[in-house]
Amino acid sequence: MRITMVGTGYVGLVSGACFADFGHQVICVDKNADKIAALHRGEIPIFEPDLDRLVATNVRAGRLTFSTELADPVSKSDAVFIAVGTPSRRGDGHADLSYVYAAAREIAANLKDFTVVITKSTVPVGTGDEVERLIREANPAADVAVASNPEFLREGAAIRDFKHPDRIVAGTDDERARKLIAEIYRPLYLNRAPVMFTGRRTAELIKYAANAFLATKITFINEIADLAEKVGADVQEIARGIGLDNRIGTKFLHAGPGFGGSCFPKDTRALIKTAQDYEAPVRIVEAVIAVNENRKRAMARKVAAVFGGSLRGKTVALLGLTFKPNTDDMRESPSIPLVTALQDLGATIKAYDPEGMEQARSELSDVSYCDGPYECAKDADALVIVTEWEQFRALDLARLKREMACPVIVDLRNIYRPDEVTGHGFQYESVGRRS
Ligand code: UGA
Numbered sequence: 001m002r003i004t005m006v007g008t009g010y011v012g013l014v015s016g017a018c019f020a021d022f023g024h025q026v027i028c029v030d031k032n033a034d035k036i037a038a039l040h041r042g043e044i045p046i047f048e049p050d051l052d053r054l055v056a057t058n059v060r061a062g063r064l065t066f067s068t069e070l071a072d073p074v075s076k077s078d079a080v081f082i083a084v085g086t087p088s089r090r091g092d093g094h095a096d097l098s099y100v101y102a103a104a105r106e107i108a109a110n111l112k113d114f115t116v117v118i119t120k121s122t123v124p125v126g127t128g129d130e131v132e133r134l135i136r137e138a139n140p141a142a143d144v145a146v147a148s149n150p151e152f153l154r155e156g157a158a159i160r161d162f163k164h165p166d167r168i169v170a171g172t173d174d175e176r177a178r179k180l181i182a183e184i185y186r187p188l189y190l191n192r193a194p195v196m197f198t199g200r201r202t203a204e205l206i207k208y209a210a211n212a213f214l215a216t217k218i219t220f221i222n223e224i225a226d227l228a229e230k231v232g233a234d235v236q237e238i239a240r241g242i243g244l245d246n247r248i249g250t251k252f253l254h255a256g257p258g259f260g261g262s263c264f265p266k267d268t269r270a271l272i273k274t275a276q277d278y279e280a281p282v283r284i285v286e287a288v289i290a291v292n293e294n295r296k297r298a299m300a301r302k303v304a305a306v307f308g309g310s311l312r313g314k315t316v317a318l319l320g321l322t323f324k325p326n327t328d329d330m331r332e333s334p335s336i337p338l339v340t341a342l343q344d345l346g347a348t349i350k351a352y353d354p355e356g357m358e359q360a361r362s363e364l365s366d367v368s369y370c371d372g373p374y375e376c377a378k379d380a381d382a383l384v385i386v387t388e389w390e391q392f393r394a395l396d397l398a399r400l401k402r403e404m405a406c407p408v409i410v411d412l413r414n415i416y417r418p419d420e421v422t423g424h425g426f427q428y429e430s431v432g433r434r435s
Pocket residue numbers: 122151152153154155156211214218251252253254255256257258259260261262263264267323324
């Protein structure tokens with residue numbers, strides 16, 4: 001199977017490399033010449049565990065190549081995936097589809113034999129219809145089917161998620177397209193990952209509904225955490241107690257500083273816009289966004305509460321800045337509003353993140369970046385665990401206490417047991433648990 005992947009962001013590069021690993025012939029195309037030059041040198045533009053190895057193996061095997069030009073690869077491909085960005089449009093929160101439509105027009109001009117054009121980017125309902133209209137307008141003779149195949153991979157676990165999906169969703173009414181998509185995913189098929197064929201609009205909405213539901217689950221447990229703190233209950237036990245009910249499930253019930261990243265915030269905003277446009281508002285999702293926004297600054301007030309409400313003259317050390325571990329991605333990370341709110345409360349900020357400090361520099365001002373957790377903790381009045389990187393899970397608490405000016409740990413990810421931290425003489429605050 002010959003595949004062109006348009007866009008070498010997270011989804012494009014991971015999907016392209018995994019398809020090549022299945023044995024398909026894949027060319028990843030991106031307009032950004034620096035990115036393609038870097039990929040030719042074997043440099044991966046994003047931090048994703050094992051992606052470098054997967055790319056290198058498949059490049060060496062001759063199954064994976066890169067280019068800035070899509071004309072030639074498209075003309076020779078059985079399938080062309082669109083995996084370009086769909087950022088929030090400035091001003092109104094709708095998804096910006098200009099990259100998707102530009103790709104569609106360029107693909108149209110170069111189609112030869114029967115080709116399936118498949119959107120992998122997260123796109124609002126009806127985008128597939130518009131992609132098809134644009135292609136047919138630009139190239140009325142093209143033998144083409146347009147399908148939707150949303151991606152459910154998580155950053156930091158992207159390759160695993162791609163190769164061991166809970167399901168594959170493919171939206172198309174075209175029988176030839178269904179056969180071709182089934183063929184592309186055959187290795188997963190054989191591993192019994194269910195492939196769900198459905199309509200194109202349904203597939204597009206499945207993606208948004210899935211992300212909105214997960215964001216709702218997180219936000220729900222975050223509010224329960226706040227209540228648990230007030231009434232002296234333990235949110236982790238509550239999450240387990242409800243999650244063991246199969247109808248609820250234990251995943252995505254970790255209370256924390258609020259969700260962030262390049263997907264949940266953008267996709268929930270886009271979903272409420274679509275829903276408003278169709279006069280079928282999703283009020284639960286509107287509430288989720290509002291609650292999540294408030295939460296990030298509320299976490300700063302939680303830190304300040306330890307010191308009577310003000311952080312003037314205090315140094316706060318943050319461990320973890322990225323929106324989750326195993327990524328260098330700072331997009332919509334809860335750490336960004338948290339840092340500003342801590343600064344507004346008077347704090348001086350030190351921070352350490354294993355991968356995210358370069359990106360953090362362009363997002364955050366007046367932060368001193370440190371080389372490791374202990375340097376970060378040195379002379380700090382409070383240590384705040386913001387992202388649950390593995391390396392923060394077994395810190396030497398006695399050493400931390402010696403380094404810090406004041407023994408206070410605020411654990412926004414609940415990665416320690418309260419008794420083990422207080423046992424070392426710390427004041428310990430976490431999320432939704434008795435301290
Ligand atoms: C998310 C979805 O999980 C993927 O299925 C989807 O494909 C992807 O968006 C996308 O649309 O491309 P991702 O944003 O990489 O993936 O990260 P998640 O692991 O879902 O975490 C998102 C945020 O929720 C993080 O800030 C994380 O800390 C937070 N979270 C997650 C919690 O606070 N609690 C949880 O229990 C789980």
